[in-house]
Amino acid sequence: MxxxxxxxxxxxxxxxxxxxxxxxxxxxxxxxxxxxxxxxxxxxxxxxxxxxxxxxxxxxxxxxxxxxxxxxxxxxxxxxxxxxxxxxxxxxxxxxxxxxxxxxxxxLQPPPPPPKKPTSVYVSVDRPEYGVGDAALVQGRLSPAMQAAVKVVVVAPNGSRYEVSVSTGSDGSFTVRIPLTSRGAWSIYAAFPGSDEYSPSTSQVVTVVAKEKTFLSVSARSPAPGIVQVSGSLAPAPSGAVVEVYVSIDNGSTWARLLNAPVGGDGSFSANLSTAVYGRILVKAVFRGTFDYAQSETAPVAVEVSSPRELLLTQENERLKAREKALNETLERLSAEVGELRRLSDELKSSLSSCNATVEARERALENLERELALLRGELEKTRLLAYAAVPAAAALGALAGFALGRRKRGKREAPSA
Missing domain, CATH: 2.60.40.10 (Immunoglobulins)
Known part of the structure; x- marks a missing residue:
């Protein structure tokens, strides 16, 4: 089987x-x-x-x-x-x-085109937050570097979108400013449409937030050695806002935050700083912003902080300046008095010279009178001798006396003019 x-x-x-x-x-x-x-x-x-x-x-x-x-x-x-x-x-x-x-x-079908070279686009913004009405600075680069048209796509907080066409430079870079007209988050990206040689590409999406603008101011003074008084204002002032106060001792190369100053209901703030650093320092204030309000920052302000020794030297210098001023005023007053005395001395000298001239004239007139008196005395003596003479002799004596009296009158008239 x-x-x-x-x-x-x-x-x-x-x-x-x-x-x-x-x-x-x-x-x-x-x-x-x-x-x-x-x-x-x-x-x-x-x-x-x-x-x-x-x-x-x-x-x-x-x-x-x-x-x-x-x-x-x-x-x-x-x-x-x-x-x-x-x-x-x-x-x-x-x-x-x-x-x-x-x-x-x-x-038959035509040969397929050669593969295109890959590209990439990168975009960035200079800061993540802006105030409403500001323009966001968008910078980008197309790689490999070439001159081409790039579209910057902007998506507003309400979802609407629009495109801005920009041209790249020879290095592939481009820059455009996007106005932020409403509050909220804005999305921005760039797209390269490609060419016969290069493939298209799209950048990453960057987001910027537009907030209500704030305005910050600050001032500083040093009322005493080692003390700096800081004050300023923030507008508008959100409830519970705080302002950060920074100090720089190297002309702004580095900054150190010293304190937080609460903002009052009226938007003002103030604070006192104690420092062991003397000389010129810079002070600035920064508001970090809130969900609805944008960040703001002041420009640096300079303040001179004196040391105790410098204060003493300053006070002594002011005292010496006051003393110098008083001495200068005294010197000016004495100089004015000396000038007045010199003027009076010159006037006295002039008067004395005039008086001396008058005295000399009077002395000369007196000498003339004395000579005339001597002559009269001689003539009188002669008259007495002739008194005993005859009448003709008396007549002659009278004529002689008349002549003498005439000369005496002339001498008196000439004396005052001398």
Whole structure:
């Protein structure tokens, strides 16, 4: 029984092997033909054609009408036929199933464009917060560097969007200012549309927040050594606002926050600073902002802080200046008095000279009178001698006396003019 089964299996295996051998050796002819055309439908004359079907393949070239024809032998039919054709960079393929004679037409396609070079766009803003009405400064760069048109896309807080076209420089950089007309978050990004050589790209999205503007002011003075009084105002002043006060001792290269000054309901703030640093220091105030109010910062203001020794020297210097001023005033007063005395002295000298001249004139007149008196006395003596003479002698004496009296009168008239 077992032996019969073995014989049966052997006979079955031989039958299967025979059938397979017979099928493998069977050859079925298939004719494949068709037309190869250019993209515009014109014949692709001289195109290279390869036909594959059932593991067999053959190649040929199209004639002037674009027609080709090949004969294949396959093991069985129907069979799937694949035809590929190419001409000067143009290529195409098509497939069809059939038996006997199979037609397959192929339309060539233009060569694919070369792959474009990749690009990237980067954007940034100078700060994350602005005041409503400010313009956000957007800076960007297109890589690789080239001169091209880039679109900056702006999305407003209400969802509306618009585009701004900018041109990059030769280094690929670009700059644009975006007005922030309403409060809220604004989204900004840039897009490069690409070119024949470069692929398009889009930057990351940056977000800036527009808040209500604030205005901050500050002033500083040093009323005493080591003490700085700071005061200022914030407008508008949110409830619970705090202003940070910073000091710099190296002309603004570095800043140190010394204290936080609370802002009052009227927007004012003040604080006293104690410092062991003397000389010129800079002070500024910073408001960090809130959810609705923008940050603001003052420009630095300079203040001279004196040391105790400098204060003493300053006070002594002021005292010496006051003393110098008083001495100068005294000197001016004494100089004026000296000038007046000199004037009076000159006047006295002038009067004395005039008096001396008058005295000299009086002395000369007196000398003249004394000489005349002496003459009169001589004449009187002569008159007495002649008294005893004759009448003619008396007449002569009278004439002589008259002459003498005449000279005396003339001398009196001349004396005052002398």
């Amino acid at each position: 077992l032996r019969r089964r073995v014989y049966a299996l052997v006979l079955l295996a031989l039958a299967v092997a025979y059938a397979a051998t017979r099928n493998a050796s069977a050859q079925v002819p298939v004719t494949v033909w068709g037309y190869v055309k250019m993209p515009d439908g014109s014949p692709a004359a001289g195109a290279s054609v390869t036909v594959s079907a059932g593991g067999a393949s053959a190649s040929t070239v199209t004639d002037s009408t674009g027609k080709y024809k090949v004969d294949l032998t396959v093991s069985s039919t129907p069979v799937t036929v694949t035809v590929t054709a190419s001409l000067g960079g143009y290529a195409g393929s098509a497939s069809a199933s059939g038996e006997g004679v199979v037609r397959v037409d192929v339309v």
